[in-house]
Amino acid sequence: MADSLSYKDAGVDIDAGDALVDRIKPLAKRTMREGVLAGIGGFGALFEVPRRYREPVLVSGTDGVGTKLKVAFSLNRHDTVGIDLVAMSVNDILVQGAEPLFFLDYFACGRLDVDTAAQVVGGIARGCELAGCALIGGETAEMPGMYPDGEYDLAGFAVGAVEKSKILDGSKVAAGNAVIGLASSGAHSxxxxxxxxxxxxxxxxxxxxxxxxxxxxxxFADALIAPTRIYVKPVLGLLEALPVHGLAHITGGGLVGNVPRVLPEHLQAVLHRDAWTMPSLFQWLQREGRVADDEMHRVFNCGVGMVAIVPAESVDAALAALHDAGETAWRIGEIVERRGDAPQTVVA
Structure with a gap:
């Protein structure tokens, strides 16, 4: 009779998974906030929308870290990609005016290395702290043969809430509005x-x-792996203090691909490239890759990770509020009437 096989013989270590859960629980506990009824450990996590919302609308987002993970594998640095994971989703739902409430993660690998996974989840928990949301659940999948040894993949899911009357959809953006850019921490993800x-x-x-x-x-290694900046707390503060007509997260698609997502069809954003200094990382990438300006602007954030569109008379107050919150920000352009089929965003 053949020897008895176990799940571990097939490449899945249940004990390692249990050990990871034990490591995760105190990390998740640090992120707890109002609304959490039941978090990690159950089949599903329970969350009650805070009662201070009168007409809450839920806003959801999901994303990953992309091939930045290959950089993390090459550098053997796993403590910040979890921040990237949180940032990519919470920054997305933020642009509609939403306060991130909770976050769930999915970690998949071929063979579970508890220390590496704990570093990754530690970054996720840190990202949740920075965003003010709770890490209330997730999934760790050990799938032998699906991933090379030492590699893994990540996905994240964020849910936030915004008052129905305060949803930002770009409808208030008008010609004459000013465009403010908030500095990025690098290439983000x-x-x-x-x-x-x-x-x-x-x-x-x-x-x-x-x-x-x-x-x-x-x-250069530090510049490449620098985690995506999380803009939640300073931008929510800005929304409370001043009129903001539109927000754009400068993610995949770069400057020229994301600003149009919050503009009415008849408007154009004109951004001035001399209004901010492109960080040396992007200067090096452009030089060494001989990348054209147009390609830089549609692939990378070029130093601007979030855009806020505000009335022209509110620019000084908005910049002061962002600076007081620890952000580097500049007035980088204005909104004008669009002529014909001209691009909705130009960098001049």
Whole structure:
């Protein structure tokens, strides 16, 4: 009779999964907030919309980290990609005026390394703290043969709420409004297939001495892996204090692909490239990759991770509020009437 087989023989270690859950629970506990009725451990997590909302509308978003994970694998740095995961979803729902309430994650791998997974989830918990939302559940999937050893994939899911009367849909954006740009922390989680191609062509990989060069006070490796900035708390503060007519998260599609998502068809955003300094990371990528300006603007955030559109008379107050909240921000353009079939966003 053949020897008895176990799940572990097939490549799935239930004990490792249980050990990870034990490591995760205190991390998730730090993110608890009003509304959580039951979190990690059950078949489903329970959340009650805070009673301060009179007409709450739920806003949901989902995203991943993309091929930035390949950079994390190459550098063997796993403590910040969880922040990226949270940021990509909460920044998306923020642009509709939503306060992120809770977050769920999905971690998939071929063989579960508890230490690596705990670092990743630690980053997710940190991202939730920065966004003010609760990490109330998730899934860890160990799937032998699906992923190479040492690699994993991530997906995240955020749910937020906004008062029905305060939903931002771009309908209030008007000619004469000003465009404010909030600084990014780097490439965030977009364009990394091109980033990796440029690095490979310039240096052959991520483990060369050139990776230690100084980029705005950071090594190149640090600049590449820097987590996506989470704009939730300063932008929610701005929404409470001043009229904001539109918000755009500068994610996949870059500056010229995302600002139009909050503009009526008859309007155009004119952005002035001399209004902010493109960080040295992007300057290096453009130079080494010989990337055209138009391609830079539709692939990367180029130093602007979030855009706010406000009445012209509110610019100074908005900039002051953002600076007081710790953000670097500039007036980077204005909204004008669109002529014919001209692009809805231009960088001039």
């Amino acid at each position: 977009n364009g990394y297939s091109l980033v990796r191609r440029i690095v490979e062509r310039a240096h052959g990989g991520f483990d060369t001495p050139a990776m230690q060069a100084d980029f705005d006070g950071r090594s």
